[in-house]
Amino acid sequence: MIKPEDISKILDATEIVDVINAFVPLKKRGVNYIGCCPFHNEKTPSFTVSPSKGIFKCFGCGEAGNAVNFLIKHEHYSYPEALRFLANKYGIDIQEEELTDEAKTLQDEKEGLFHVTEFAQKYFADILFNDAEGKTIGLSYFIERELTEETIKRWGLGYCKDKWSEFTEYAKKNGYTDEVLIKSGLTIAKEETHIQYDRFRARVIFPIYNIGGRPLGFTGRVLSSEKTKAKYVNSPESDIYSKSKVLFGLHLAKNEIVKQDLCYLVEGNMDAVMLSQNNVENVVASSGTALTIEQIRLIKRYTKNVTILYDGDSAGIKAAFRAIDLFVENGLNVKIVLFPDGEDPDSYCRKLPQEEFKKYITEKAENFILFKTHLLLEDAKDDPFKRSSLIKEIINTISLIPDNIEKAAYIQQCSSLLKMKEEILNNELNKLLRERYFKQRKEEKDKRPENSSELPPEDFFIPKEDDGSDYLTNPKAEKQILPETFPDEAQERKIISLLLNYGDKETTQTVVGEDGEKTDETFLVAAYLIGDISTDQISFDNQLYQKIFDLYKDYLIEEGQIPNLNFFTNNQDKEIQNLVTTLLINNYSVSDLWETKWKITIPNPESPERLNLNIKESLLSLKLNKLEKKINLIKENLRKEEDIDNQLILLSEQKTLERIKQIISNELNRIVTK
Numbered sequence: 001m002i003k004p005e006d007i008s009k010i011l012d013a014t015e016i017v018d019v020i021n022a023f024v025p026l027k028k029r030g031v032n033y034i035g036c037c038p039f040h041n042e043k044t045p046s047f048t049v050s051p052s053k054g055i056f057k058c059f060g061c062g063e064a065g066n067a068v069n070f071l072i073k074h075e076h077y078s079y080p081e082a083l084r085f086l087a088n089k090y091g092i093d094i095q096e097e098e099l100t101d102e103a104k105t106l107q108d109e110k111e112g113l114f115h116v117t118e119f120a121q122k123y124f125a126d127i128l129f130n131d132a133e134g135k136t137i138g139l140s141y142f143i144e145r146e147l148t149e150e151t152i153k154r155w156g157l158g159y160c161k162d163k164w165s166e167f168t169e170y171a172k173k174n175g176y177t178d179e180v181l182i183k184s185g186l187t188i189a190k191e192e193t194h195i196q197y198d199r200f201r202a203r204v205i206f207p208i209y210n211i212g213g214r215p216l217g218f219t220g221r222v223l224s225s226e227k228t229k230a231k232y233v234n235s236p237e238s239d240i241y242s243k244s245k246v247l248f249g250l251h252l253a254k255n256e257i258v259k260q261d262l263c264y265l266v267e268g269n270m271d272a273v274m275l276s277q278n279n280v281e282n283v284v285a286s287s288g289t290a291l292t293i294e295q296i297r298l299i300k301r302y303t304k305n306v307t308i309l310y311d312g313d314s315a316g317i318k319a320a321f322r323a324i325d326l327f328v329e330n331g332l333n334v335k336i337v338l339f340p341d342g343e344d345p346d347s348y349c350r351k352l353p354q355e356e357f358k359k360y361i362t363e364k365a366e367n368f369i370l371f372k373t374h375l376l377l378e379d380a381k382d383d384p385f386k387r388s389s390l391i392k393e394i395i396n397t398i399s400l401i402p403d404n405i406e407k408a409a410y411i412q413q414c415s416s417l418l419k420m421k422e423e424i425l426n427n428e429l430n431k432l433l434r435e436r437y438f439k440q441r442k443e444e445k446d447k448r449p450e451n452s453s454e455l456p457p458e459d460f461f462i463p464k465e466d467d468g469s470d471y472l473t474n475p476k477a478e479k480q481i482l483p484e485t486f487p488d489e490a491q492e493r494k495i496i497s498l499l500l501n502y503g504d505k506e507t508t509q510t511v512v513g514e515d516g517e518k519t520d521e522t523f524l525v526a527a528y529l530i531g532d533i534s535t536d537q538i539s540f541d542n543q544l545y546q547k548i549f550d551l552y553k554d555y556l557i558e559e560g561q562i563p564n565l566n567f568f569t570n571n572q573d574k575e576i577q578n579l580v581t582t583l584l585i586n587n588y589s590v591s592d593l594w595e596t597k598w599k600i601t602i603p604n605p606e607s608p609e610r611l612n613l614n615i616k617e618s619l620l621s622l623k624l625n626k627l628e629k630k631i632n633l634i635k636e637n638l639r640k641e642e643d644i645d646n647q648l649i650l651l652s653e654q655k656t657l658e659r660i661k662q663i664i665s666n667e668l669n670r671i672v673t674k
Contacts, residue, residue: 002083006094010083011066011566013090017051019067023074023211025258025302032585038074038301039063043331043402050585055569057585064581066569075212076240078111085212110239112180114214116171117240120186121215123167124158124205134159138204141223145270146350151277154252155206160220162202185217185236199233206248206269208241208287211298213251217241219269219287234287244292247299248272248285256282257302264361265291265299266309267319271345275309278354280361283309291323296330305333307365309345312338317375324368329400335365368397369410373417391418395425399432488625492545494618497583499529499552504562507612525615526552526562532619538626544575551576620668627661 017026017033026033026049037047037058046060057064063073071082087094127134128142138159142152160167168187172178178196181187189196203220210216217235235241249272257263264283266272272285286295299306308323310316320336327334337360339348349357366374372394380386398410411429415422503526510518523531530553540546548568555563568580634654641647 002080002094006087006092007083008566009092010086010090010094011054011068011564011570013092014054014067014086015051016054016056016067016070017049019086019089020049020056020070023070023254023301036301037061037063041297041300041330048585053565053569053584055565055581055584057581062578064578066566068570069577071212075210075214076110081111081114109180109183113184113238113240116176116180116184116186117215117217119171119174119176120167120184120218121156121158121205121207123170124160124200124207124218125153125156126158127161128152128157128159128204131159131161133161137162137223141204145274145346147273147277151273155249155273155276156209156215157273158205158207160198160200160203160205164197164201167198167201168196183238185238185241199235203233206273208235208243208246208248209251210246211251211254216246217243219248242294243287243289245294245298246287247295248287249276250284250298252276253282253284254302257284257299261303262305262307263299263303264307264309265323266345267311267316268344268346271309271349274346274349278349278357280349280358291319291326293326293330296326296332300330300332304331305335307335307337307361309337309339309361311344312341321372324372325397325400328368328397329402331402333367335367336371337361337364337366338371367413369394369413369417372397373414391420391425391428394418395428395432399429399436488622488629489542491618491622491625492540492542493583495529495533495622496545496548498615498618499526499549500565500568500580500583502611502615503529503552505611506608507615508608509612509616524562525611526556529615529619530556533622536623538622544579547573548576548580617668620664624661624664624668627657627664631657631661 020026020035021033024035024038024047026035027045031050031052033049033051034045035047035049036042036045037060039058040061040063042060047056047058049056055064055066056070065073067086068079068082071077071085072079075082075085077085084094086092128138129135139152142157147157165187168181171181171186178187178189182189182196185199187196188199200218200220202224203222206219206221207215208217208219217238217240219235220233222229222231222233234243237243248269253263253272253276260282262282264275264280266275266283266285267287269285269287272283275283284299306327308320310320310323316338320338324334324336339345343351348360352360373390376390376393377387380390394414398407398414401407401410407429411422411425414420415425418425503524505525506522507525507528508520508522509528511521512518530549533549534553540549551568552563555567565580565584569577569584571577571580631654634650634657638647638650638654641650
């Protein structure tokens with residue numbers, strides 16, 4: 001267990017932009033950074049990172065938190081793993097307290113899987129370079145494939161010896177249990193005989209890494225020609241490895257993909273390794289598995305432009321056709337390069353000089369319309385039935401494009417290539433879209449319970465003049481009726497926002513002494529807000545705001561200092577974490593055109609004068625709302641009260657409150673925005 005003081009050191013040292021930018025491309029916008037959210041599929045960036053406050057917030061799906069939360073969500077780390085990752089990244093030595101037996105038993109299983117997989121990767125790499133069998137068989141194979149020692153080490157390639165259980169026995173001697181070895185897939189156990197043996201024996205090893213560069217599993221390639229053995233063996237699915245959600249080589253390619261705004265996709269691991277060695281570093285592999293939606297979304301985080309490099313045989317063409325539809329449907333721009341018969345990206349890359357190969361994959365890249373049309377026209381020739389099928393095949397792909405303008409552009413290109421009127425193609429497209437729409441509606445209706453009523457459109461529940469910024473974040477807020485809010489919701493929210501954003505700043509406010517004389521005094525914003533609200537015994541109707549206010553107040557009183565923002569953004573209460581992150585990130589900025597073009601000066605909200613007015617106005621507005629509620633309650637009680645004496649008491653109280661309300665109203669009217 002990591003000590004609290006070390007956790008504080010880690011959180012203080014962490015640069016959130018540095019951490020997140022390793023996984024999500026970010027661009028600076030004002031004081032913040034933005035990018036496409038890695039937690040849901042989006043076209044317009046709504047993922048905002050605040051370097052000054054050390055937090056992120058997605059205004060699309062609602063995910064929020066600090067760097068630790070990001071690693072837990074994105075990399076599926078446990079809390080201790082995320083802290084260790086950051087400690088290692090920033091060179092912080094941590095001392096871990098001895099775990100109790102009970103804590104050891106409850107320790108996250110995923111952490112054990114990560115450790116044994118990292119252990120195995122180092123073991124296989126060591127065998128490759130330092131063992132006689134590893135060098136003779138494994139290393140010689142990679143050298144024959146023209147890989148350099150630098151490339152082999154960069155990718156962490158290895159070799160597992162042709163011994164039944166040598167790795168398993170070695171791992172056990174180093175403290176790894178049967179359970180974790182079997183769960184990781186490194187060891188296979190026969191139930192009937194209880195015999196254990198190494199899954200990857202007699203194979204060269206390709207480690208599969210997550211985006212952060214941590215090994216999750218392996219692909220092992222057999223080198224013998226025995227037909228009884230599968231050519232490739234992969235790690236089974238586990239708590240840390242899901243082959244449909246991983247792209248081989250993305251941890252090394254991601255920065256170059258962003259830089260070139262282009263991703264090359266190959267099928268085989270060796271294809272990716274060889275292209276990377278030959279200076280095509282923006283390349284990833286699907287590891288021979290069928291391309292998945294999750295893998296496409298991984299690529300989309302870094303670029304919308306993909307070029308598929310597949311073999312030119314029938315299997316490669318079939319795989320390319322399927323990949324095209326998936327990429328198009330998810331809004332990516334896809335091109336295809338097919339290699340000559342008998343060639344694959346690896347072999348052709350070794351055959352041509354670097355620059356010629358790069359020129360080939362650039363010049364031979366065709367958009368999906370050209371690729372499908374040329375290929376299918378050649379097959380159809382003059383057969384009208386095949387030609388008709390070709391048109392429907394191409395129109396089907398165009399129909400998957402989300403953007404209507406892009407659809408129209410591709411229809412134009414298709415019309416030109418096929419020498420067919422756009423009107424005919426558009427009719428076919430619309431017919432297909434209608435059929436798909438009604439089929440989808442029918443499927444939705446069939447799934448709906450019999451007693452349920454037809455739901456109105458999603459935007460039915462969203463007020464037309466509301467941008468949603470004043471509501472608590474909910475990942476599915478756009479699909480739900482907005483919750484009932486309190487009359488003074490906005491004022492309460494503003495107070496909490498001021499407390500969190502400016503609590504450590506100073507404010508100068510006018511105070512009235514016991515002699516009635518007014519003087520200007522300077523306070524910490526947090527001390528002034530908390531003192532004023534507590535003195536007037538104001539409570540928040542929104543219980544989440546009250547909880548944050550109380551936490552802030554108690555910390556200030558007990559510790560004698562302002563709480564660090566990590567105290568809230570790292571809070572175990574997810575509601576507090578989400579709301580605080582939302583209030584800390586300002587997702588809106590004023591264009592420079594206001595001053596440069598239209599000569600309109602926008603006041604700086606953080607200037608001392610503006611902050612002083614903001615605090616004063618917010619407190620007075622909150623008090624005014626609370627007074628109005630009390631006055632309305634008194635009026636309601638007066639209507640019900642029959643006793644004359646009680647009525648007089650209530651009227652006197654109402655008169656006093658009305659007088660205070662008038663004073664506050666007059667004061668608010670005197671506040672001039674500068």
